[in-house]
Each structure stands twice: as C-alpha cells, then as structure tokens.
Amino acid sequence: MCALSVKRSEDFSRWYQAAVIEADLAERSSVRGCMVIKPWGYSIWENMQSILDRKFKELGVRNCYFPLFIPVDLFAKETEHIEGFAKEMAIVTHSKLEKIDGKLVPTGPIEVPLAVRPTSEMIIGESFAKWVKSHRDLPLLVNQWCNVVRWEMRTRLFLRTMEFLWQEGHTAHETSEEATEFAKMMHGVYNWFITDILKIPAIMGKKPDYERFPGAVNTYTMEAMMQDGKALQAATSHYLGQTFSKAVGIQFQGRNEQLQFAYTSSWGISTRIIGGLIMTHGDDEGINTPISISPYHIVIIPIIKDEMSKNSIFEYCEKIRSVVNGNYRVLIDKTDELPQNKKWDYIRKGVPIICEIGERDVSSDSVLFHRRQPNIEKLSCRFDEFEAKSSSILQEHDNTLYKKALAMNEEKTIRNIRTIEQAKEFFESGRTGFVVANWKITKNDIEQLYEMGVSVRCSLIDSPEEFILAKAY
Numbered sequence: 001m002c003a004l005s006v007k008r009s010e011d012f013s014r015w016y017q018a019a020v021i022e023a024d025l026a027e028r029s030s031v032r033g034c035m036v037i038k039p040w041g042y043s044i045w046e047n048m049q050s051i052l053d054r055k056f057k058e059l060g061v062r063n064c065y066f067p068l069f070i071p072v073d074l075f076a077k078e079t080e081h082i083e084g085f086a087k088e089m090a091i092v093t094h095s096k097l098e099k100i101d102g103k104l105v106p107t108g109p110i111e112v113p114l115a116v117r118p119t120s121e122m123i124i125g126e127s128f129a130k131w132v133k134s135h136r137d138l139p140l141l142v143n144q145w146c147n148v149v150r151w152e153m154r155t156r157l158f159l160r161t162m163e164f165l166w167q168e169g170h171t172a173h174e175t176s177e178e179a180t181e182f183a184k185m186m187h188g189v190y191n192w193f194i195t196d197i198l199k200i201p202a203i204m205g206k207k208p209d210y211e212r213f214p215g216a217v218n219t220y221t222m223e224a225m226m227q228d229g230k231a232l233q234a235a236t237s238h239y240l241g242q243t244f245s246k247a248v249g250i251q252f253q254g255r256n257e258q259l260q261f262a263y264t265s266s267w268g269i270s271t272r273i274i275g276g277l278i279m280t281h282g283d284d285e286g287i288n289t290p291i292s293i294s295p296y297h298i299v300i301i302p303i304i305k306d307e308m309s310k311n312s313i314f315e316y317c318e319k320i321r322s323v324v325n326g327n328y329r330v331l332i333d334k335t336d337e338l339p340q341n342k343k344w345d346y347i348r349k350g351v352p353i354i355c356e357i358g359e360r361d362v363s364s365d366s367v368l369f370h371r372r373q374p375n376i377e378k379l380s381c382r383f384d385e386f387e388a389k390s391s392s393i394l395q396e397h398d399n400t401l402y403k404k405a406l407a408m409n410e411e412k413t414i415r416n417i418r419t420i421e422q423a424k425e426f427f428e429s430g431r432t433g434f435v436v437a438n439w440k441i442t443k444n445d446i447e448q449l450y451e452m453g454v455s456v457r458c459s460l461i462d463s464p465e466e467f468i469l470a471k472a473y
Contacts (some may be wrong), residue, residue: 003285003348019278020157023287023348033155033162037271043295045165045271049145051197051292052167052269061141061169068147069114070123078122078247084214088150090116090162099181114148121215121240121266122196124170125248132252132262135174139182140262143169148270158275159232159473166270172250172262176241179263180218183239186267187220187461190235198273199402200224201409202234203468205458210446213266217241223457223468226279229412229432231457231470234276237267266277275473281401281441284346287375290398297328297394299351300379301342303358316362320355323387328394347376352397353390372398380402409434420445423469427452435469436460 006018020026025041028034037045053063069092075082092114094106094438117123124142132140145167155161169186173179187204194202207219216238224234244250245261254260281288291297298319304310314334321330333342339356346354347370355369369388371377371393381389417423423435427449434457441456448468449455457468 003344003398006449008285019164019282019287026157035157036162042294047293054203056143061143064142065144066120066123068117072113072115076215081215085118090149118150121244125244128172134253138174140172148152154174164271166268168268171265176263179265180239183237183265187237194222194234197292201406204461208456213238215243221458224276231472232276238279240264280405286348296331298330298353299346300332301339302356303339309359312362318355373397427454437469438466
C-alpha cells in the first residue's frame with residue numbers, strides 16, 4: 001500500500017502535487033497563482049526560519065522591515081534591474097473603489113504607480129543612502145523576513161507562486177573586497193543550511209553573466225538536483241558592486257575624507273526550498289523532513305476501544321512522552337479521528353516515529369511504533385528501552401535521507417562532457433540529470449541548449465572551468 005494517491009514512477013509532477021496536498025502542507029487559494037500554507041507546512045518554514053535567523057544574528061545581521069510598495073520611478077533609476085523584473089511586476093495604479101452601475105470600479109488614479117515588492121534592492125538602498133554618512137557607519141548588515149510578489153503565469157505550489165515568503169539580506173560595505181567576501185560568506189551559509197541541515201546534496205556555483213541577478217556583478221547559487229533529474233535553484237547570494245549605490249546615492253565620507261559610493265550585496269532563500277525538500281526526500285508514502293525542521297519527531301496515537309481503558313492509555317502515553325520530550329518534539333494525538341487514518345496521515349507528513357498505544361502495550365509495559373526511514377517498519381520494545389531506541393532511530397534518520405539523496409545525485413550525474421554534441425546526445429536521449437561539462441561554450445551553443453529546455457546552471461566554485469547543464473524548475 002502507498003500512502004499517496006500517485007506514485008513517483010507514474011507521474012512525478014502529479015506525485016509532487018499529491019505530496020504537498022495530501023500531506024496537508026498547502027492548498028491552492030481562490031486568488032489565482034497564490035497558495036495557503038497550512039499549519040504543518042508553515043511549521044516547517046518556521047523551523048527553517050528559526051535556524052537561519054539565529055545564524056544571521058551570529059554574523060551581526062539585524063532584522064528590519066521595509067515597505068511592500070515601491071514607487072515605479074524609484075525602480076527606473078536602475079535600468080538593468082527594472083528590465084529584469086518588468087514582466088513580473090504587479091503595479092498598483094488606483095487607490096479607491098466606487099460602485100458604478102452595480103459594479104465596483106477603481107476610480108482614484110495615484111500620481112506615481114507603485115510596484116508590489118518583487119525584490120527590495122532599490123527601496124532598501126534608498127534607506128541605506130540616509131543611514132550611511134561615514135566609513136564608520138559600515139558595514140551595514142540587515143535582513144528582512146517578508147513576502148514577495150512576482151506575476152507568474154504558470155504556477156506550482158511552493159515552487160512557483162505569484163506570492164511567496166522569503167528572507168532577503170542586504171549589506172553595504174566600504175570596499176569591493178569586503179562586499180564580495182560577505183556575499184561569498186552568505187553563499188557558504190546557504191551551503192551549510194541546505195547540505196548539513198536540510199540534507200540536500202547541492203552544488204555551490206557561480207551564475208554565468210547572462211544568468212546573473214539583474215544589476216549584479218556576480219551571482220552565487222546553490223543548485224540542487226531533484227529526483228526527476230531536474231535542477232532547482234535553492235538559494236542565491238549576489239555581489240552588487242556599486243550598481244545600486246550609484247542608482248540611489250549610497251555615499252559616505254571615506255578615510256581619505258573623499259566622498260565615495262558604497263559596495264553592496266544581497267542574498268536570499270524562499271519557501272521554494274520546501275518544494276525542493278519534498279522533491280529530494282519524498283517517497284511514494286509522502287514527504288520526509290530532517291530532524292531539525294520536523295514539526296514533530298514522535299507522534300503517539302492512543303488506541304481507545306472503550307471508555308474504561310481510556311484514562312490508563314492516556315496516562316501511559318504521557319509516560320512515554322515524558323521520557324523523550326526533553327530532547328524531541330512529541331505530540332499525543334487525542335483527536336477523534338480513526339487511529340488507522342491518523343497513522344497514515346502522519347506517514348504522509350513524514351513523522352520519523354509514530355507510536356500506536358493500546359491496552360496490550362499498557363499491560364505489557366511495551367511500546368509499538370513505526371519508523372519512517374529507511375522504509376516504513378513496524379517495531380516494538382520494552383518501555384525502558386524506548387528512550388534509547390527512539391534516540392538511535394532519530395539520530396540515524398538524517399543520515400539515511402542524505403545517503404539516499406547523494407546516491408540519486410551520483411546516479412544521475414554524467415561527467416567529462418567536452419562538446420555540445422555530447423551534451424545534446426545526453427539530453428536528446430530523454431535522460432535527465434546534471435551534465436558536468438568543460439568546453440568554451442558559445443552563444444550558439446547556449447541557444448541550442450535552450451531549444452531543448454536545457455540551461456547552464458552555474459560554473460563550479462571549486463572548478464571554475466567546469467559548468468553544470470540541466471533542465472530546471
């Protein structure tokens with residue numbers, strides 16, 4: 001029996017949608033292209049947010065909040081930036097509605113149209129220009145947790161929606177070297193988070209010039225392979241040079257008493273990474289989450305057959321919780337849903353350990369439970385063994401996820417491709433995966449690859465002469 005209604009081997013795209021919806025992570029909104037993130041899905045995001053926020057603060061980054069609305073004429077000060085986002089912008093042009101002939105009609109045109117935040121370089125830069133007066137004000141390190149709107153025409157839950165949640169960090173520095181090093185350091189932070197915390201094997205890369213963030217000098221990326229062999233851009237960090245400083249006037253008095261423009265960086269990761277997590281670790285039973293971000297590590301389901309046994313079973317469930325609750329997040333599900341339905345619901349949600357406790361377990365002082373990885377397995381142990389047994393399983397849980405994902409990556413990666421002909425042969429055969437290539441790629445090569453739906457994802461940080469080709473989300 002598979003817990004999900006669709007298997008990966010049948011239709012990976014439909015399987016993904018089923019995993020999101022049937023694991024109760026999110027649902028489509030009545031607003032086209034938008035989604036409702038449900039409590040289980042939002043809990044995953046909160047846990048991610050908590051880990052990253054703590055890391056940012058350790059590095060001296062402070063949280064701020066900036067406006068959702070950005071005057072279009074402010075964007076216009078940086079032409080490359082506005083051109084890069086022009087097709088994705090939602091624009092506010094009116095300020096009020098009036099009822100005319102029975103219909104609500106916008107009637108108050110505003111003088112300067114407002115873009116609904118697609119990214120915040122310009123609006124944050126405008127504030128930086130007020131805050132920075134001297135080299136003593138630098139470096140300036142801020143971050144905001146917020147929503148972003150990009151007018152996508154084809155949307156998928158978590159992966160590509162018109163509104164999504166993210167963090168965007170912005171910094172200003174005295175020198176180019178400092179700004180570059182900070183952008184690279186944040187690239188390393190994302191590598192740590194994605195690889196070590198989320199257990200997603202990912203490639204640290206640098207985007208080619210034609211794939212850079214609009215207005216950036218360099219864009220550093222984390223590229224992760226999904227189970228269908230496609231790439232997902234998991235996080236990015238940008239060295240922006242003086243592009244935005246000159247556009248909005250971030251100037252300071254330098255050590256030589258001369259006015260100079262600051263050097264800036266920006267960096268971000270979004271709820272898109274939840275989609276990447278599902279497509280990396282999910283299976284035909286549902287999603288799987290690493291321990292650090294799991295809403296619950298252990299769920300205890302009481303099996304109540306009559307009112308006489310109810311109190312003793314609840315007390316025993318509390319006893320089980322008490323021995324593991326200090327180290328792990330534990331839930332006793334006392335809702336009226338059928339126990340069998342609860343079990344499969346938590347399997348779909350990827351809970352690492354699911355206990356089923358009835359009269360027999362109470363009388364025998366034992367614990368019946370299911371482990372989620374490496375496969376669903378029914379186990380039992382004495383009560384006094386459960387603390388050590390569950391701890392061992394949970395410690396091994398993350399290693400299992402990473403090993404599975406790494407083996408998939410290695411299986412779907414082909415190396416030492418030296419010509420466009422070899423690359424085309426791979427993709428035209430219908431295969432997917434990462435192609436590690438090394439030749440002097442031309443504009444014509446890039447166009448041929450685009451025709452097949454393939455792009456140059458990045459050059460490798462550790463081996464700049466090599467680059468990754470892949471189909472992507």
